Amino acid sequence: xxxxxxxxxxxxxxxxxxxxxxxxxxxxxxxxxxxxxxxxxxxxxxxxxxxxxxxxxxxxxxxxxxxxxxxxxxxxxxxxxxxxxxxxxxxxxxxxxxxxxxxxxxxxxxxxxxxxxxxxxxxxxxxxxxxxxxxxxxxxxxxxxxxxxxxxxxxxxxxxxxxxxxxxxxxxxxxxxxxxxxxxxxxxxxxxxxxxxxxxxxxxxxxxxxxxxxxxxxxxxxxxxxxxxxxxxxxxxxxxxxxxxxxxxxxxxxxxxxxxxxxxxxxxxxxxxxxxx
Amino acid sequence: xxxxxxxxxxxxxxxxxxxxxxxxxxxxxxxxxxxxxxxxxxxxxxxxxxxxxxxxxxxxxxxxxxxxxxxxxxxxxxxxxxxxxxxxxxx
Numbered sequence: 001x002x003x004x005x006x007x008x009x010x011x012x013x014x015x016x017x018x019x020x021x022x023x024x025x026x027x028x029x030x031x032x033x034x035x036x037x038x039x040x041x042x043x044x045x046x047x048x049x050x051x052x053x054x055x056x057x058x059x060x061x062x063x064x065x066x067x068x069x070x071x072x073x074x075x076x077x078x079x080x081x082x083x084x085x086x087x088x089x090x091x092x093x094x095x096x097x098x099x100x101x102x103x104x105x106x107x108x109x110x111x112x113x114x115x116x117x118x119x120x121x122x123x124x125x126x127x128x129x130x131x132x133x134x135x136x137x138x139x140x141x142x143x144x145x146x147x148x149x150x151x152x153x154x155x156x157x158x159x160x161x162x163x164x165x166x167x168x169x170x171x172x173x174x175x176x177x178x179x180x181x182x183x184x185x186x187x188x189x190x191x192x193x194x195x196x197x198x199x200x201x202x203x204x205x206x207x208x209x210x211x212x213x214x215x216x217x218x219x220x221x222x223x224x225x226x227x228x229x230x231x232x233x234x235x236x237x238x239x240x241x242x243x244x245x246x247x248x249x250x251x252x253x254x255x256x257x258x259x260x261x262x263x264x265x266x267x268x269x270x271x272x273x274x275x276x277x
Numbered sequence: 278x279x280x281x282x283x284x285x286x287x288x289x290x291x292x293x294x295x296x297x298x299x300x301x302x303x304x305x306x307x308x309x310x311x312x313x314x315x316x317x318x319x320x321x322x323x324x325x326x327x328x329x330x331x332x333x334x335x336x337x338x339x340x341x342x343x344x345x346x347x348x349x350x351x352x353x354x355x356x357x358x359x360x361x362x363x364x365x366x367x368x
Contacts, residue, residue: 226300226313233311244293247304247311251295 007035009142009151011092013085014038017047021181022059028179028188029082032154043088045081063088075160075186082158086140090237096142096151097249098237103136103150103204104128110150110202111274112141112257114235115210120270122157124210126172126191127271135191140237145245148203148252156188206258206277207232210270218269220262220276225251228259278361278368280331286357287327287367294322303365312363317342321356325366331357 002023004015008030015026026047027034046062052072059077061069061084069080090098102113102121111133115121125138142151156178159167164180164187167173178189209223209231223231229250233239239246258277264270280286291307301319303312314322320341324334334357335350360366 224299224313224315225297226302226315229295229297229302230311230313243309244304244306247295247302251297251302255297 003038005035005038005041006030006033008033008089008153009093010095011089012038012041013043013045013088014041015045015047015081017049019047019049022047022049025078025179025181025186025188026081028156028190029078029085030155031188031190042092045085047077047081075158078186079158079160082155086155090140093142094238094241095145097145097242097246099141099143099232100139100235100237101141102138103141103152104133105136105202106133108202109205110136111277112150112204112207113210114207114232116235118212119210120212120264120267121210123172123267124270124274126157126167126189127267128274129191130171131271131275143249143253145242145249148249150202150204156190159187159189161185204253204257206260207254208260208262208274208277211261211263212265212270213263214265216263216265218264218266218273220260220273223259223261225254225257225259228254228257278366280354280358280361282330282332282335284331284357285327285329286325286331286334286360288322288325288360289365289367292365294319305365308364310363312365317352318356321353322360325357325360327367 002017002020004023004026006013017023044064048060050058052058055072058070058072059074060067061081071077099114102125104111104125113121113124122138125135129135136150136152138157140153142153144151159173168175173189177191178187180187207228232250242249262270262273291305293304293306295302300313300315303314320338321334324337331354335353338353
């Protein structure tokens with residue numbers, strides 16, 4: 001049995017499987033959060049592989065021994081596992097204020113990129129990493145409530161099938177910075193630096209709300225801090241736990257940041273506009 | 278609630294304010310609701326202290342923002358009406 005242990009801030013979890021290939025792929029999920037030691041594990045994920053007369057090879061995810069998911073598509077197994085791990089990690093990490101946002105850093109200045117699903121957080125984050133920014137997160141940002149310092153949430157990007165070729169050709173990803181499983185056409189891209197510890201003391205310098213549509217004209221315009229506060233509130237995963245103090249966290253967050261709204265129809269212009277700040 | 282020139286608005290105690298450079302955030306602790314105000318509306322909110330009538334608030338806000346933009350008294354009254362509609366004022 002292969003056992004992998006992870007420590008994602010205060011959340012410990014383990015993934016176990018009898019299959020070496022599955023274990024190799026799992027090791028890429030949160031590569032910078034791997035732990036050699038087993039702490040007081042909160043959740044154990046087990047990956048099973050079995051042969052079914054009708055469906056062929058069936059993959060299963062068990063959470064603390066209970067069967068939660070099964071599929072015969074390996075890439076779906078990993079995207080579901082990643083989703084389960086992220087959801088459970090967030091529900092454990094309530095000591096942090098959680099935002100639905102990307103985050104990058106350049107010359108010590110953090111840019112937060114809050115946005116709804118499908119507005120281009122991951123694409124812009126990846127593109128900025130190809131333009132001398134470092135990725136802190138593509139989707140989830142943790143904030144220390146007392147200080148509003150940004151805590152990276154370093155998960156790998158799972159890229160599948162045709163997207164691998166497309167993103168490699170457009171130089172958004174580099175096959176050297178990840179783990180490619182050729183037989184299953186799965187690529188785990190890890191754009192994070194190996195040691196994010198020195199980023200822990202940084203507050204956001206700029207907050208940019210993203211909106212993407214082919215109909216938009218490219219535009220970066222300042223928005224008021226009070227408006228940004230409401231926008232961030234809508235992107236919080238756990239404001240219901242913080243309530244009044246959540247409002248204080250958000251006002252503290254915007255108080256010392258420049259606030260913008262970015263409307264774009266293409267990624268090249270989005271990167272150009274962000275780089276101008 | 279009728280808002281006329283003589284009306285003296287008072288903000289609810291359960292509504293807390295977080296000031297920002299360009300406005301403020303109001304948090305209604307009873308209803309668990311959040312409202313954002315621009316700088317003019319934030320100034321009006323601060324004047325709703327139970328000591329000033331709407332007419333006096335109009336005078337104060339007009340003087341404060343005279344150099345920055347044209348504040349129409351009607352807009353100030355409308356803002357106070359909005360506070361009332363959102364149940365942010367004491368009935």
